[in-house]
Amino acid sequence: xxxxxxxxxxxxxxxxxxxxxxxxxxxxxxxxxxxxxxxxxxxxxxxxxxxxxxxxxxxxxxxxxxxxxxxxxxxxxxxxxxxxxxxxxxxxxxxxxxxxxxxxxxxxxxxxxxxxxxxxxxxxxxxxxxxxxxxxxxxxxxxxxxxxxxxxxxxxxxxxxxxxxxxxxxxxxxxxxxxxxxxxxxxxxxxxxxxxxxxxxxxxxxxxxxxxxxxxxxxxxxxxxxxxxxxxxxxxxxxxxxxxxxxxxxxxxxxxxxxxxxxxxxxxxxxxxxxxxxxxxxxxxxxxxxxxxxxxxxxxxxxxxxxxxxxxxxxxxxxxxxxxxxxxxxxxxxxxxxxxxxxxxxxxxxxxxxxxxxxxxxxxxxxxxxxxxxxxxxxxxxxxxxxxxxxxxxxxxxxxxxxxxxxxxxxxxxxxxxxxxxxxxxxxxxxxxxxxxxxxxxxxxxxxxxxxxxxxx
Amino acid sequence: xxxxxxxxxxxxxxxxxxxxxxxxxxxxxxxxxxxxxxxxxxxxxxxxxxxxxxxxxxxxxxxxxxxxxxxxxxxxxxxxxxxxxxxxxxxxxxxxxxxxxxxxxxxxxxxxxxxxxxxxxxxxxxxxxxxxxxxxxxxxxxxxxxxxxxxxxxxxxxxxxxxxxxxxxxxxxxxxxxxxxxxxxxxxxxxxxxxxxxxxxxxxxxxxxxxxxxxxxxxxxxxxxxxxxxxxxxxxxxxxxxxxxxxxxxxxxxxxxxxxxxxxxxxxxxxxxxxxxxxxxxxxxxxxxxxxxxxxxxxxxxxxxxxxxxxxxxxxxxxxxxxxxxxxxxxxxxxxxxxxxxxxxxxxx
Numbered sequence: 001x002x003x004x005x006x007x008x009x010x011x012x013x014x015x016x017x018x019x020x021x022x023x024x025x026x027x028x029x030x031x032x033x034x035x036x037x038x039x040x041x042x043x044x045x046x047x048x049x050x051x052x053x054x055x056x057x058x059x060x061x062x063x064x065x066x067x068x069x070x071x072x073x074x075x076x077x078x079x080x081x082x083x084x085x086x087x088x089x090x091x092x093x094x095x096x097x098x099x100x101x102x103x104x105x106x107x108x109x110x111x112x113x114x115x116x117x118x119x120x121x122x123x124x125x126x127x128x129x130x131x132x133x134x135x136x137x138x139x140x141x142x143x144x145x146x147x148x149x150x151x152x153x154x155x156x157x158x159x160x161x162x163x164x165x166x167x168x169x170x171x172x173x174x175x176x177x178x179x180x181x182x183x184x185x186x187x188x189x190x191x192x193x194x195x196x197x198x199x200x201x202x203x204x205x206x207x208x209x210x211x212x213x214x215x216x217x218x219x220x221x222x223x224x225x226x227x228x229x230x231x232x233x234x235x236x237x238x239x240x241x242x243x244x245x246x247x248x249x250x251x252x253x254x255x256x257x258x259x260x261x262x263x264x265x266x267x268x269x270x271x272x273x274x275x276x277x278x279x280x281x282x283x284x285x286x287x288x289x290x291x292x293x294x295x296x297x298x299x300x301x302x303x304x305x306x307x308x309x310x311x312x313x314x315x316x317x318x319x320x321x322x323x324x325x326x327x328x329x330x331x332x333x334x335x336x337x338x339x340x341x342x343x344x345x346x347x348x349x350x351x352x353x354x355x356x357x358x359x360x361x362x363x364x365x366x367x368x369x370x371x372x373x374x375x376x377x378x379x380x381x382x383x384x385x386x387x388x389x390x391x392x393x394x395x396x397x398x399x400x401x402x403x404x405x406x407x408x409x410x411x412x413x414x415x416x417x418x419x420x421x422x423x424x425x426x427x428x429x430x431x432x433x434x435x436x437x438x439x440x441x442x443x444x445x446x447x448x449x450x451x452x453x454x455x456x457x
Numbered sequence: 458x459x460x461x462x463x464x465x466x467x468x469x470x471x472x473x474x475x476x477x478x479x480x481x482x483x484x485x486x487x488x489x490x491x492x493x494x495x496x497x498x499x500x501x502x503x504x505x506x507x508x509x510x511x512x513x514x515x516x517x518x519x520x521x522x523x524x525x526x527x528x529x530x531x532x533x534x535x536x537x538x539x540x541x542x543x544x545x546x547x548x549x550x551x552x553x554x555x556x557x558x559x560x561x562x563x564x565x566x567x568x569x570x571x572x573x574x575x576x577x578x579x580x581x582x583x584x585x586x587x588x589x590x591x592x593x594x595x596x597x598x599x600x601x602x603x604x605x606x607x608x609x610x611x612x613x614x615x616x617x618x619x620x621x622x623x624x625x626x627x628x629x630x631x632x633x634x635x636x637x638x639x640x641x642x643x644x645x646x647x648x649x650x651x652x653x654x655x656x657x658x659x660x661x662x663x664x665x666x667x668x669x670x671x672x673x674x675x676x677x678x679x680x681x682x683x684x685x686x687x688x689x690x691x692x693x694x695x696x697x698x699x700x701x702x703x704x705x706x707x708x709x710x711x712x713x714x715x716x717x718x719x720x721x722x723x724x725x726x727x728x729x730x731x732x733x734x735x736x737x738x739x740x741x742x743x744x745x746x747x748x749x750x751x752x753x754x755x756x757x758x759x760x761x762x763x764x765x766x767x768x769x770x771x772x773x774x775x776x777x778x779x780x781x782x783x784x785x786x787x788x789x790x791x792x793x794x795x796x797x798x799x800x801x802x803x804x805x806x
Binding site for chain 1: 540
């Protein structure tokens with residue numbers, strides 16, 4: 001009986017990849033464990049092994065094909081003695097019944113860019129006439145660090161797997177090679193200790209960039225972040241402080257459950273003495289990380305694993321630095337303000353498109369910096385639209401939406417035509433099961449529903 | 458439950474006289490005496506001011522432990538950094554910070570080192586390379602390791618002098634730091650001030666291995682126990698450790714066997730130990746009396762020593778006067794120094 005070889009999932013967030021190379025050809029005999037192909041994701045090149053023994057009956061997806069969806073059939077394996085002629089993929093039985101047909105479609109289909117993204121308002125901080133180049137958030141972060149390391153010899157990068165492994169999420173790709181092992185080095189898995197070491201180095205005037213593999217692990221280091229990094233400037237009467245950046249992926253990832261999937265934005269936003277940045281686009285990731293590295297204060301820089309591989313236009317500027325503490329109107333609108341940050345914007349952009357189809361023109365505000373919060377930009381937008389929905393992947397209790405709601409009711413009480421609604425992660429630890437995880441997270445549908453509610457539609 | 462282990466408080470390296478430490482020169486001895494007396498008189502005054510209500514909150518006195526910081530800093534070079542926990546008044550005075558500024562911080566006045574915003578446990582002096590003053594037990598250990606990292610990164614020969622107590626020696630972050638310090642050969646001396654009690658818990662009731670100089674064994678960090686009541690022994694050990702660090706060999710552990718005469722803080726009557734134990738330490742091992750005794754033997758007179766004490770008392774009285782007359786911080790100070798002054802949108806404004 002023929003066996004389908006499927007496009008493998010190589011990480012929790014992988015949805016598709018490039019089938020870079022076949023290492024076997026049709027007719028070859030393979031045994032379980034033989035390397036048969038190379039797959040490229042946005043993070044790495046991985047080898048695919050045969051899962052069974054037999055003869056390669058058909059290579060369904062040609063080498064070099066991009067955007068191959070995970071779980072689609074890439075090859076068919078025939079059993080010993082089975083005729084090649086009788087085992088085309090289209091005749092593969094049972095579970096494969098749905099496989100071959102969608103495969104072809106998946107391989108060629110390049111998802112159309114959402115319409116709203118084309119409308120996304122140009123950032124007023126970027127000079128008009130600037131040329132843009134397309135890059136992923138991951139590349140933008142790497143470039144930001146590299147540029148700042150070239151500029152200031154006191155800047156260095158430390159953390160688990162940042163050097164030889166190039167970062168668990170490949171954000172520090174190439175930094176070891178360019179800057180060497182004194183300025184890019186791997187730490188033991190001791191968050192409390194190495195966060196404190198970074199703080200000490202910053203007290204001495206260096207500019208550490210401390211990567212947490214994810215912010216879930218930063219809880220081990222919380223005392224150093226809050227008690228040592230955030231408070232020293234105040235406690236020393238302004239004599240000294242911690243010019244340090246703590247960065248890494250924050251927020252829900254995919255299918256990694258409660259301990260590895262959590263948004264800590266409001267934890268840090270609560271602390272005076274910290275700056276908290278949570279960018280959405282690659283341009284903001286680059287411009288704000290550069291600003292964070294130069295800033296004399298401790299900065300919590302919250303990235304998002306799912307956004308790492310997403311591409312955006314990034315200005316081609318020698319020194320693209322954005323101001324900390326400024327929100328951005330991502331899309332102008334007239335009927336409702338949707339305020340969000342980081343991966344929350346993904347839901348907002350999708351929702352805005354659906355709302356447009358129903359005649360509701362939403363304005364989207366990307367907070368970008370959470371502390372200090374640019375409440376003025378939100379208030380100005382609410383004074384225009386008279387309605388507000390906040391969207392975040394944080395839990396609702398004492399979340400960012402709660403803070404925004406409190407400030408907006410105080411500053412724009414008379415301008416509001418409806419209650420402020422919040423779309424958040426549900427108030428439960430992140431479940432593992434796919435369906436429950438989906439329910440726990442915010443969605444574009446929930447944003448649409450909340451907007452309609454405040455628009456009384 | 459296993460019976461409590463024997464209390465080692467009376468069974469340490471203190472003054473066993475087996476190996477007399479190398480003598481100090483007359484000038485070194487005199488400086489050590491002055492520095493220790495300043496700490497002693499300062500702390501006594503702080504205790505009085507606390508009793509009068511002029512100092513609030515927590516106040517941890519260093520009385521009894523003076524030889525440790527004075528001996529270590531007596532061997533330090535310009536540029537070496539100092540960081541410690543919350544029993545920090547002695548360290549600040551020993552590294553040359555002004556007694557007025559320290560005392561005014563204790564009283565929460567604008568003339569204090571942190572302009573009244575830090576208090577007893579949180580003071581800093583960039584000028585004197587004193588990096589705090591840290592209120593969380595053990596937190597200064599990775600920080601001190603980071604100071605050492607900066608020395609190595611910059612390629613200078615400065616050493617980070619990282620002080621912590623026997624209580625902090627059980628914190629996990631201490632061992633995370635030991636590991637990195639040895640792994641990267643960082644120039645840091647871990648000075649463990651073993652005063653026998655972590656707050657009210659005798660060392661044997663909290664530590665499986667009470668010989669704290671051995672706590673670096675599994676990291677290959679050399680360590681030794683030192684009579685922390687004898688400033689000569691402390692200084693000699695510090696010189697050796699500093700040579701080790703400056704030669705690029707990595708960290709060194711000095712366990713200072715010492716004793717605090719007062720309670721953990723001002724509110725501690727110290728009922729967990731016998732009065733006799735305290736009296737024995739004061740009478741037989743007092744670090745200041747040891748130096749006084751040697752100076753008298755060396756030809757100084759009681760009157761000479763009284764003169765020194767008088768000068769110190771003047772300094773301390775002036776500090777106390779300043780600390781009570783310096784105005785409280787201006788209310789506007791509430792909002793300053795949260796962030797460095799760059800142009801951020803005000804939070805919640």
